[in-house]
Amino acid sequence: MNKIRKLIGGLGLLFKNPSLINLITDSEFYWKNYLNKYQNNLLQLQTVDISKLIENPSELNHYAFLGGGSLPTDIILLKSLSKKIPKCSYFEIGTWRGESVINVSETAKECFTLNLSEEDILAEGLPQKYADLHGILSKERKNITHLFGNTLTYDFGALGKKFDLIFIDGNHKYEFVKNDTEKVFSHLVHKESVVVWHDYASNPEKVRFDVLAGILDGLPKEKHANLYHVSNSLCAIYYPEELESKSIDFPIQPNKLFTVKIQAKEI
Numbered sequence: 001m002n003k004i005r006k007l008i009g010g011l012g013l014l015f016k017n018p019s020l021i022n023l024i025t026d027s028e029f030y031w032k033n034y035l036n037k038y039q040n041n042l043l044q045l046q047t048v049d050i051s052k053l054i055e056n057p058s059e060l061n062h063y064a065f066l067g068g069g070s071l072p073t074d075i076i077l078l079k080s081l082s083k084k085i086p087k088c089s090y091f092e093i094g095t096w097r098g099e100s101v102i103n104v105s106e107t108a109k110e111c112f113t114l115n116l117s118e119e120d121i122l123a124e125g126l127p128q129k130y131a132d133l134h135g136i137l138s139k140e141r142k143n144i145t146h147l148f149g150n151t152l153t154y155d156f157g158a159l160g161k162k163f164d165l166i167f168i169d170g171n172h173k174y175e176f177v178k179n180d181t182e183k184v185f186s187h188l189v190h191k192e193s194v195v196v197w198h199d200y201a202s203n204p205e206k207v208r209f210d211v212l213a214g215i216l217d218g219l220p221k222e223k224h225a226n227l228y229h230v231s232n233s234l235c236a237i238y239y240p241e242e243l244e245s246k247s248i249d250f251p252i253q254p255n256k257l258f259t260v261k262i263q264a265k266e267i
């Protein structure tokens with residue numbers, strides 16, 4: 001009886017405010033169902049151990065510990081990958097304060113970072129102060145080029161360039177992840193390129209089904225076998241060679257500990 005009353009109440013609310021349907025279509029339940037139906041029940045990627053991909057020890061010199069950025073391990077992953085590639089050319093979707101790109105610029109030869117323009121950000125009703133903070137950490141760096149545009153309409157082909165390492169970290173809604181993945185794989189990759197997606201997981205042990213669906217639907221099917229989750233991070237990775245990996249049962253019993261030393265300096 002209680003459930004029926006809830007259902008009738010819910011339908012009444014939905015009728016008065018149809019946009020409430022987004023609560024269902026953005027829900028974990030919806031995307032889990034979607035993956036069950038369209039991706040053969042694939043709810044997580046094989047995991048590759050982060051120690052196989054990062055330099056040990058490694059450090060970050062520009063980390064703000066603020067909102068909207070990446071985990072230290074995510075950025076260490078990018079920095080280490082770019083260090084391994086001679087004269088690495090890095091492309092990023094999603095600049096925000098410039099934290100990921102400023103760190104990678106220490107090990108890559110050249111970096112390009114694309115973000116919505118100030119006008120686009122203000123047009124979304126977001127505050128001027130938020131718009132002004134974009135690129136605050138990266139804009140003075142010589143080997144970083146800041147590009148502006150919306151990935152839905154941006155002409156990636158006009159760049160006329162391929163990149164060794166690409167980080168997809170813009171809007172994390174399904175449509176954008178799918179769009180960004182398709183565009184990156186149509187215009188920016190060469191045979192050896194490595195692609196990293198942020199927010200594949202909301203914490204290192206919890207997959208975001210909407211983002212996973214966007215990655216799988218945007219990536220050509222024959223490349224799915226080269227997709228992995230990177231342990232201890234929020235990242236998924238496309239690696240052009242096969243990597244040793246395993247299926248993980250969450251929650252995890254830790255098999256390694258990291259040393260974290262923090263030193264803050266005023267800027």
Ligand SMILES: C[S@@+](CC[C@H](N)C(=O)[O-])C[C@H]1O[C@@H](n2cnc3c(N)ncnc32)[C@H](O)[C@@H]1O
Pocket residue numbers: 068069070093094095096097098099100101114115116121134149150151152169170171176
């Ligand atoms: C999560 S933040 C990026 C964080 C950054 N990579 C880091 O780790 O420091 C996402 C950024 O993507 C930008 N963005 C969102 N949708 C976009 C789109 N469609 N095209 C380009 N940039 C977008 C936002 O303005 C925001 O600055």
